[in-house]
Amino acid sequence: MYEGDIASVLISEEQIKKRTAELAAKVAERYPTGAPEGDLLLVGVLKGAIFFMTDFARALPIPTQMEFMAVSSYGSSTSSSGVVRILKDLDKDIAGRHVLIVEDIIDSGLTLSWLMRNLRTRNPASLEVVTLLRKPEAVKVDVEVAYVGFDIPNEFVVGYGLDYAERYRDLPYIGTLDPKVYGG
Ligand code: XMP
Ligand code: MG
Numbered sequence: 001m002y003e004g005d006i007a008s009v010l011i012s013e014e015q016i017k018k019r020t021a022e023l024a025a026k027v028a029e030r031y032p033t034g035a036p037e038g039d040l041l042l043v044g045v046l047k048g049a050i051f052f053m054t055d056f057a058r059a060l061p062i063p064t065q066m067e068f069m070a071v072s073s074y075g076s077s078t079s080s081s082g083v084v085r086i087l088k089d090l091d092k093d094i095a096g097r098h099v100l101i102v103e104d105i106i107d108s109g110l111t112l113s114w115l116m117r118n119l120r121t122r123n124p125a126s127l128e129v130v131t132l133l134r135k136p137e138a139v140k141v142d143v144e145v146a147y148v149g150f151d152i153p154n155e156f157v158v159g160y161g162l163d164y165a166e167r168y169r170d171l172p173y174i175g176t177l178d179p180k181v182y183g184g
Contacts, residue, residue, distance in 0.1 A: 002168060005181050010157055011150055011174040016132070019149045020052070023130055024059035026147060027100065031062055035098035037125055039063040045115070046070035046088065047169065048104030051161040052132045052149075056102060067092055073111045084114040099124040103131040104161050109141030116143060133157070133174065150174075156182070 031040055042064050044053035057064050070088035099119065106112050112129065119127055130147035135154050138145075152174075158164050159171030164181060 001171065005168070005178055006158075006171070006175040007178040008176050009173050010152060010155075010176055011133075013172045016149075016160060016173065017055070020055050020132075021059050023147050023149060024056055024061070027130065028061050031098070034062040038097055039065045041094060041097045041099045041124075042066050042102050043090065043094075043099055043119070044068045044102045045104070045111075048161045048163070049102050049132075051169075052104055053102045056130065067094075069115070071111060071115060073114075084111055086118075093122070094119065095123045096125050098126045099128070101127070101129045103129060105133040105135070105157070106131050106138040106143070106145065107135045109138040109143050112138075112145070113141055113143045132160070 027040075034040065040060075040062060042053060042057055044050065044066060046068050047070070053066065057066060067090045068088065069086070069090055071084050072087055073084050101112070101115065101119070103112060112131075116127060116129070128146040129143070131145055132149040134145065134148050134151050136151070137154065155176050156164070157174050158168035158177050159174045161169050162174070163169045164177055168175075168177070
């Protein structure tokens with residue numbers, strides 16, 4: 001698939017699976033008998049987090065419920081605009097709920113810090129973040145991320161939900177994109 005577009009496999013399907021199980025075990029430690037006041041609410045950020053969200057939820061040994069939000073900070077370009085817009089909001093009120101945001105990747109951290117501020121105003125009982133990937137730039141931003149799958153180099157990556165111009169989400173691994181694809 002996508003012959004010649006992927007420069008290298010950065011994180012294999014097996015590595016993703018193993019790390020997802022480890023992250024799920026950590027989250028389950030925090031809620032040994034499930035979250036109080038209703039099940040733990042996973043808020044997946046569309047579309048990038050879809051594969052991670054479904055695998056992560058199934059790896060968690062506690063009951064969870066799922067909600068999705070779609071925000072945009074990127075068009076089809078590969079760098080952040082800093083402008084965040086809600087494309088699809090949550091269907092449910094999260095007041096009093098234990099919420100875990102499920103993210104695919106934190107790059108500049110702008111999207112997540114905006115999202116956390118936004119969700120905090122809705123008064124959840126707790127608000128934490130699990131992200132599969134984090135780039136070094138994100139470390140400079142003041143967002144507390146409780147659970148991180150992999151810290152990766154500052155390269156554009158695709159696969160396992162992550163796209164370039166809506167392509168490559170269906171790859172089962174995380175790979176780096178050959179710069180020729182985006183005219184680099
Ligand atoms: P910020 O910079 O706000 O960006 O932390 C977060 C969002 O940007 C997208 N993003 C990427 N998408 N490959 C992608 O396919 C990448 O390497 C990449 N870096 C950032 C992504 O949608 C993320 O939620
Ligand atoms: Mg994207």
